[in-house]
Amino acid sequence: MDREVSSSTLVARIRKEQRNATSFILDVSLEAPPGITILFGPSGAGKSTLLNCLAGLTCPDGGKIAIGESVLFDPDRRIDVRPQMRHIAYVFQSLSLFPHLTVEQNVAYGLASLTEEDRRARVGDTLQAFRIGDLRNQRPSQISGGEKQRTAMARSLVTNPRLLLLDEPLTGLDAELKAAIVEDLRAWNSEKRIPILYVTHSREEVDALGERVIAMDNGHVVSRGAPMDVLDAPRRKRLAQAAGFENLLSATVLDLREPDGVMRVRLSASACEIEIPLAHASPGDRVQIAIRAGDILLASQRPHGLSARNILEGKIHSLDQRGTIFVARVDCGVTFIAHVTPGAVRALELASEKQVWLVLKTHSCHLVG
Amino acid sequence: MNSLSLSFELAGCVAAILLLIGMPVAYWLAFSDWRGKFLLESVVALPLVLPPTVLGFYALLAMGPRGPLGKLWIALFGHGLAFTFTGLVFASVVYSFPFAVQPLIVSFEAVDRKLLEASAILGAGKWRTFRRVILPLSLPGMVTALVLSFAHTLGEFGVVLMVGGDLAGVTRTVSIDIYDRVQSLDYGEANRLALLLLAIAFSVLCVVYALNRRAWTPGWTRWTAK
Numbered sequence: 001m002d003r004e005v006s007s008s009t010l011v012a013r014i015r016k017e018q019r020n021a022t023s024f025i026l027d028v029s030l031e032a033p034p035g036i037t038i039l040f041g042p043s044g045a046g047k048s049t050l051l052n053c054l055a056g057l058t059c060p061d062g063g064k065i066a067i068g069e070s071v072l073f074d075p076d077r078r079i080d081v082r083p084q085m086r087h088i089a090y091v092f093q094s095l096s097l098f099p100h101l102t103v104e105q106n107v108a109y110g111l112a113s114l115t116e117e118d119r120r121a122r123v124g125d126t127l128q129a130f131r132i133g134d135l136r137n138q139r140p141s142q143i144s145g146g147e148k149q150r151t152a153m154a155r156s157l158v159t160n161p162r163l164l165l166l167d168e169p170l171t172g173l174d175a176e177l178k179a180a181i182v183e184d185l186r187a188w189n190s191e192k193r194i195p196i197l198y199v200t201h202s203r204e205e206v207d208a209l210g211e212r213v214i215a216m217d218n219g220h221v222v223s224r225g226a227p228m229d230v231l232d233a234p235r236r237k238r239l240a241q242a243a244g245f246e247n248l249l250s251a252t253v254l255d256l257r258e259p260d261g262v263m264r265v266r267l268s269a270s271a272c273e274i275e276i277p278l279a280h281a282s283p284g285d286r287v288q289i290a291i292r293a294g295d296i297l298l299a300s301q302r303p304h305g306l307s308a309r310n311i312l313e314g315k316i317h318s319l320d321q322r323g324t325i326f327v328a329r330v331d332c333g334v335t336f337i338a339h340v341t342p343g344a345v346r347a348l349e350l351a352s353e354k355q356v357w358l359v360l361k362t363h364s365c366h367l368v369g
Numbered sequence: 370m371n372s373l374s375l376s377f378e379l380a381g382c383v384a385a386i387l388l389l390i391g392m393p394v395a396y397w398l399a400f401s402d403w404r405g406k407f408l409l410e411s412v413v414a415l416p417l418v419l420p421p422t423v424l425g426f427y428a429l430l431a432m433g434p435r436g437p438l439g440k441l442w443i444a445l446f447g448h449g450l451a452f453t454f455t456g457l458v459f460a461s462v463v464y465s466f467p468f469a470v471q472p473l474i475v476s477f478e479a480v481d482r483k484l485l486e487a488s489a490i491l492g493a494g495k496w497r498t499f500r501r502v503i504l505p506l507s508l509p510g511m512v513t514a515l516v517l518s519f520a521h522t523l524g525e526f527g528v529v530l531m532v533g534g535d536l537a538g539v540t541r542t543v544s545i546d547i548y549d550r551v552q553s554l555d556y557g558e559a560n561r562l563a564l565l566l567l568a569i570a571f572s573v574l575c576v577v578y579a580l581n582r583r584a585w586t587p588g589w590t591r592w593t594a595k
Contacts (some may be wrong), residue, residue, distance in 0.1 A: 057486050084491040090490045096483040100505045109501070110491035159491065 003274060008068025009033045010163050010195045014053045015062040026117040026219040029063075032163075032195040035149065036186075038206050039177045039199045040231070041216035048093075050216075051165045054197070055090045056083035067195070069160045082313065095148050097140040103151050104136035110159040122158055130154040130184055146177045157188060164189075164196040170205065178262030180273070183208060203244050206231060215239055240368050245290035246337040248368065253285045262309075262362055266288065270333025274310040276365040283324055288368040296338035297359035298328065300348040310360035312336075316352055319345070326350070372546035373562065374536075376523050379454070379542060383461045384519040387469035390462075391514060395473030396499065417467050425531025428460040432532065452534045456470060457542075460532040461522045469518040476510020509580045520573040524566065 010032040018024040026046040030037075039047045052058035054065060056072070059080065065073040072081045080260045085176075097106050107126055111119045127133040130150045135143055149169055156164065170178045198209060200369070206213060206227050213230040214254045217239050224229045230244045230312060240248060250264035254273065265287060276289060289305045303311060314332030326345050336358055340350065350356070396530030398410060416424055431438045432450035438459070448458040480503050480521045504511075526544040535549065543562055577595040578586040 055486075055490055057489075083486070084492045084494055086490075088490065088493075090487075092483055092487065094481075094483050095489040096481065098484060100486075109488070109493070110490065112497065155491070304454060 008070070008162065008195075009346070010054075010065075010067050010197070012054060012065045014050060014052055014060045014065065016049060016058065018049070024219060026053075026217065028219070028221045028223060030214055030224075032212075034193040034195050036196045036209055036211050038209055038211075038213045038227070039197055039216060040200065040206055040213050040243075041222075042241065043201055044218075045216040046219040047201075047216055047299070048167055051090065051167055051197065051199060053090050054163070055165060056081060056086050069159055070162070086167060087159070087161055088163045089159060089161035091152050091167065091169045091170065093154050093168045095152040095169070097148060097151055099140050099156070102137050102139055103132055103147075106140070106151055107155045107158050109155060114238040126154045126158040128365045129188060130157075146173055148183070149173065149181060149186075153185065157192075160192070162194060164194060166196065166198045168200055168202075169198075171202070174205070175208075178205070179208060188343055203231065240290040240366070241303060244292060244294075245366070245368075246293035246339075247289075247291040247296075249291070249334060251287055251289055251290045253281045253283050253287060255283055256281070269332045272312055272333050274312070274360060275362050276367065277363055279367045281367075290366045290368045291295065291336075291360065291364055293327070293337045293339040295364035296336060296339055298340055298344065298348065298350070299357040299359060300329070300350070300354070302357050303359060306359060308359045308361045310358075310362065310365070312358045312360070314356060314358060316350060316354045316356055318352060319350060328356075330356060332358060372541050372543045373565070375538065375541065376543040378430055379457055379461060380519045380522040382458050383465055383522040384469070384515050386458070387465060387518045388511065388515055390424035391466070391473050391518075395477055396503075398470070399474050399477035401443055413470050414467050416464050419544075421464065421525065421527025422531060422533055422543075423548050424464055425460065425528040428456075428463065428528065428532050430543065432456050436477050451532060452536060452540060454539055457529060457533045460528050461525060464525055464528045465518040468521045469514040472510045472513040473507070474519060476513075477505040480506045491579075492577045513577050515575055520570055524570065 013029040016026040026049050041047055053060045071079050072086055108119055108123045127136055130153060132150050141149055173355055213227045214221055215230050240272055250268040253264055254264040256263045262275045263278050264273055264275055266273050312332040314330040317329040317331045319326055319328050325339045330336045429451055430436050433439045439449050458489050484502055485498055488502050529542050529545060535541050535545055547559050547562050
């Protein structure tokens with residue numbers, strides 16, 4: 001179990017057909033160097049299936065998985081290393097701590113091959129690193145959610161894995177606790193330098209962790225790069241929805257204004273014309289545009305003297321409170337969804353049927369493939 | 370030896386043996402994905418629906434001097450199996466098999482599969498996973514299996530009569546003793562034994578149901594609660 005810590009890159013090509021479901025095919029190829037790589041995508045994109053294949057819990061139909069020089073799966077060479085021999089750590093969303101064992105026994109579980117003395121030392125260090133030393137004699141049912149997450153993380157990392165798979169391990173924690181756990185994880189990995197694949201469908205977590213992002217949808221990798229590049233310029237509709245683009249509109253390109261770096265489009269089934277960033281398109285092309293509800297400004301009078309190029313007149317169709325924001329549906333020929341604060345609702349006296357103007361910055365309008 | 374202690378000895382042996390051989394069978398039935406699994410499941414459940422006399426009849430044939438088991442036994446030990454205590458143990462093991470295997474299957478299947486995957490990923494093979502995760506989490510099921518097979522063996526009549534006959538101190542169990550006493554109009558003694566069996570059966574069922582409802586939670590069942 002104890003081995004040289006290598007700073008090896010995970011290289012995987014995986015094809016897996018889900019036979020029971022409605023013809024879902026996972027077909028991805030990815031590389032994860034040491035450090036955190038985020039797997040982002042809507043639920044059902046195949047992220048968990050991908051992790052299960054990497055861990056050896058699910059057998060892929062084809063492909064190849066290797067960490068550095070060590071091949072874990074290669075059907076051509078009849079290699080399929082069993083999960084218990086892969087030296088991979090995997091923290092499930094369910095955490096799956098052993099309920100009948102204490103925190104300490106949980107953390108020590110993966111160290112069966114060590115001597116009692118070595119085991120105690122390693123467990124002690126890891127409990128310390130994840131700040132759960134005081135809980136060593138508690139059972140999982142006796143500790144809080146955040147402490148469970150730390151325990152699950154410690155149990156996985158104490159084995160010195162070659163690769164760490166995290167399947168939404170921090171859902172349900174508040175932002176502060178999340179940040180603290182992520183910091184501990186980073187500190188741990190600055191020494192070990194292993195690839196960490198972190199699955200999430202939360203945009204916030206991507207922003208907090210962000211080093212590299214691989215975006216998946218419908219079983220395929222649809223884009224990869226820095227978080228800003230991948231998520232703020234979504235090229236796929238479902239990804240756009242997952243990344244929090246509430247407005248997805250189809251439009252037709254009218255003309256390109258290359259010197260200004262913009263193009264004008266007409267939103268389908270309406271007379272609305274807006275200006276969006278220039279892209280490879282020709283007049284007459286049909287395109288999809290994604291706009292965040294939070295990026296749309298509302299005005300109760302026609303605004304003047306603004307830098308924003310797109311000002312659309314419309315009528316409020318409905319106004320619903322969702323927690324601390326109001327969701328306004330505004331009919332401008334097409335319906336836009338805009339988020340406004342309760343204060344703004346009062347100040348502008350917003351209500352159904354009220355006439356309003358929507359203000360959209362050109363670069364808040366993203367082209368979706 | 371009186372009939373009551375004979376019955377207890379028989380039930381104790383049978384329950385212990387059933388726990389040992391029931392576990393691998395239950396493990397296989399709970400975790401295998403072989404499509405023909407239903408065949409073994411049906412065989413295991415057979416004693417539930419067969420009349421004890423039918424089971425006893427075939428057991429007697431098998432154990433008789435010309436039956437396969439009887440021949441083997443004579444070759445090994447020089448005497449037959451029928452009408453002996455060991456013969457009773459054999460037949461009772463078959464007769465009470467489902468009462469041990471069913472609770473074990475149920476409790477093995479109730480163990481969260483994610484825990485088994487977590488165990489594998491942490492480097493544990495099947496045997497270690499069974500020992501460290503499945504077994505401790507199945508303790509209530511094991512107690513149920515033990516208690517039910519004990520109680521069921523204690524109360525059997527038909528199979529014992531067919532295989533063991535009615536030899537005092539050798540194969541005369543308490544249920545047969547009660548029958549004998551009723552036949553000889555010794556209602557007092559019959560009543561005493563019957564009441565004792567009733568009390569035992571009731572307390573055994575109380576233990577089983579309390580365990581499964583977690584009415585009381587001793588240390589080792591507390592953490593199996595979700």
